[in-house]
Every structure is written in C-alpha cells, then in structure tokens.
Amino acid sequence: MPRRSRRRGDAARAHALCLCRILLEARPAGLHFPQLRAACELTPAQTRSGLAMLRDLITERGWPPLIYTRHEGYQFTADPVELEIYETARVRVLLTEVRRLVTGTIAPHATLAPDDKRIRHIVTQLNAVESTLDLIA
Incomplete structure (x- = not known):
C-alpha cells in the first residue's frame, strides 16, 4: 500500500x-x-x-x-547497485533513530512505569523493528 x-x-x-x-x-x-x-x-x-x-x-x-x-x-x-547502497544507508539511519528512541526515551519511561502495558507493548514492538532493521543493515 x-x-x-x-x-x-x-x-x-x-x-x-x-x-x-x-x-x-x-x-x-x-x-x-x-x-x-x-x-x-x-x-x-x-x-x-x-x-x-x-x-x-x-x-x-x-x-x-x-x-x-x-x-x-x-x-x-534503476541501477541495482546504487539502490542497494542508498537503501542500506537509509536503513542504517532509521536503525540509529530507533535505537536512540528506545535508549533515550522509551527505556527510561519503562523504568519509571514498569507496569504500564502500553509501554511494554511499545518496547516489544520497537525491539522487533530494531532487530529487523539490524538484519537488513
């Protein structure tokens, strides 16, 4: 889509x-x-x-x-080599952004509210995104 x-x-x-x-x-x-x-x-x-x-x-x-x-x-x-270089670079940028979001905002929030179901769900989802991006990069 x-x-x-x-x-x-x-x-x-x-x-x-x-x-x-x-x-x-x-x-x-x-x-x-x-x-x-x-x-x-x-x-x-x-x-x-x-x-x-x-x-x-x-x-x-x-x-x-x-x-x-x-x-x-x-x-x-339409050059596959240029596209792969660009895509890998963009994925690395996104991976860095996700890691900084997790370590700088989400993890400290999770520490402050360990029983918050929403925060636990966000941590789980972002960890999955981070793992996927890490595999691609």
Missing part, C-alpha cells in the same frame, strides 16, 4: 511535477536541494513538499526510484 503524503494538495502535486521534469532534464546527473529550488523557483518548504509528493507519485505511477547522495544529490535511478 503506497504511503500518503501529508502534503497532498494541488500545489504540492504541481511542485512535484516541476521537480520531476527538472530531474529528468538533468539526467543522468543529479541535483542538490539548492539547485532544485533554483531551477523550479520554489521556496524551501515548497521544494520539500514537492519532494514528498514526488515520492508518492513515483509509487503511484511506477516511475524509477528517487535517491539522494551527498555527492550527486537527488536523482532517478
């Missing part, structure tokens, strides 16, 4: 289509955020909402995946 952007309006869709056009024109090179903003003449918020909507449109329309690298910026690619 495709995820739904919180920014679903017609403006976000128009920004996404503009970003898509610019990225396709730049192929095979990628563009960094300031370059995308300048090429589409969008504000930072409009560019971010356009990128969020673009990821939804990619899913809906079966377009090639959009990745971001520090070296190349945003770009469409």
Whole structure:
C-alpha cells in the first residue's frame, strides 16, 4: 500500500511535477536541494513538499526510484547497485533513530512505569523493528 503524503494538495502535486521534469532534464546527473529550488523557483518548504509528493507519485505511477547522495544529490535511478547502497544507508539511519528512541526515551519511561502495558507493548514492538532493521543493515 503506497504511503500518503501529508502534503497532498494541488500545489504540492504541481511542485512535484516541476521537480520531476527538472530531474529528468538533468539526467543522468543529479541535483542538490539548492539547485532544485533554483531551477523550479520554489521556496524551501515548497521544494520539500514537492519532494514528498514526488515520492508518492513515483509509487503511484511506477516511475524509477528517487535517491539522494551527498555527492550527486537527488536523482532517478534503476541501477541495482546504487539502490542497494542508498537503501542500506537509509536503513542504517532509521536503525540509529530507533535505537536512540528506545535508549533515550522509551527505556527510561519503562523504568519509571514498569507496569504500564502500553509501554511494554511499545518496547516489544520497537525491539522487533530494531532487530529487523539490524538484519537488513
């Protein structure tokens, strides 16, 4: 099931289509955020909402995946090696975020409220997520 952007309006869709056009024109090179903003003449918020909507449109329309690298910026690619590198890097970021959430917030909360069923459930679920992400990374 495709995820739904919180920014679903017609403006976000128009920004996404503009970003898509610019990225396709730049192929095979990628563009960094300031370059995308300048090429589409969008504000930072409009560019971010356009990128969020673009990821939804990619899913809906079966377009090639959009990745971001520090070296190349945003770009469409179907190269399995580039996709695997990007996916592994993103999973590692998510794994770090989950671990910090567990160790910095959830575990101390669980210590304060050891009988709270909701907190025990959250700990169990996040431990499962952490294990899964760890296997992927």
